[in-house]
Amino acid sequence: MHPILFRVGSFPIHVYSLTFAAGIILCAGLSVRRAEFEKLNADRMLQGLFVGIIAIFFASKAMDIAVNWRTYRLDPASLTKIGYGHVFYGGYLGAVIFASLFYRIAKQPVLRFLDIAATYMPLGLALHRAVGCFCAGCCFGRPTTLPWGVRFPPAAPATATFGPVPVHPTQLYEAAAVLLMFPALLAWRRLPRRQPGELIALQIAWYAVARFAIEFVRGDDDRGQYGPLSTSQWIGVGMLLVAGGLALNAWRLRRAAAMPAAETPA
DSSP: OOOOEEEEEEEEHHHHHHHHHHHHHHHHHHHHHHHHHHOOOOHHHHHHHHHHHHHHHHHHHHHHHHHHHHHHHHGGGGGGGGSSOOOOOOOOOHHHHHHHHHHHHOOOOOHHHHHHHHHHHHHHHHOOOOOOOIIHTSOOOOOOTTTTTTOOTTTTTTHHHOOSOOOOOHHHHHHHHHHHHHHHHHHTSSSOOOOOTHHHHHHHHHHHHHHHHHHHHHGGGGGOETEEEEEEHHHHHHHHHHHHHHHHHHHHHHHHHHHHOOOOOO
């Protein structure tokens, strides 16, 4: 664990924040380039991404407040501590919803823009999880006896929770899952008769399933538990329904495109 990369005077530069920014820049750059290749409005692509980035910050914080409202109620001052307390799913949902609204208001093909961003999002997330979260020691797993278990230093949240024992490197599990998603998205992009919305549907479904499984070995239980499932698992179930709706819409578009045109009467 190495949360601080270096300091500028007394100001610390955190690995977590740096990889978060680097992941966004990587995703945005590749997305704009792809929009240009597909003859879409690259400026609108970038503007929508900017709206999504702003939404990530506020929506991720809002979901943390919703999940841990008892903590915030007992310590209202923590509402102003914006440096921590952000939930990925909140940020993801906020980015998709507000970027979609922007593209719709701008009269742009919403699903085509979302498909592009969905293709490259795994690269940014993998970088953030594998380097940022792992170095910060957050998003840690439960104790394990598996040979790849990771023993974090005394100052780490995992050690404070479970003691100096090896835990599942859940940050690396998720990074591996989304890295595998990337070539799958690229391969799907090359399929003939691909319809708008298929790539974002595949990305949503893939991540929801992977995250659902990883949640069983996550150790940071302050994320919320409702009945047999965690907050993220319940959200994942909802996300699968959304992916199913997008897939159904794409199937209808493909079916309509395959139907022969009606003959024009003489």
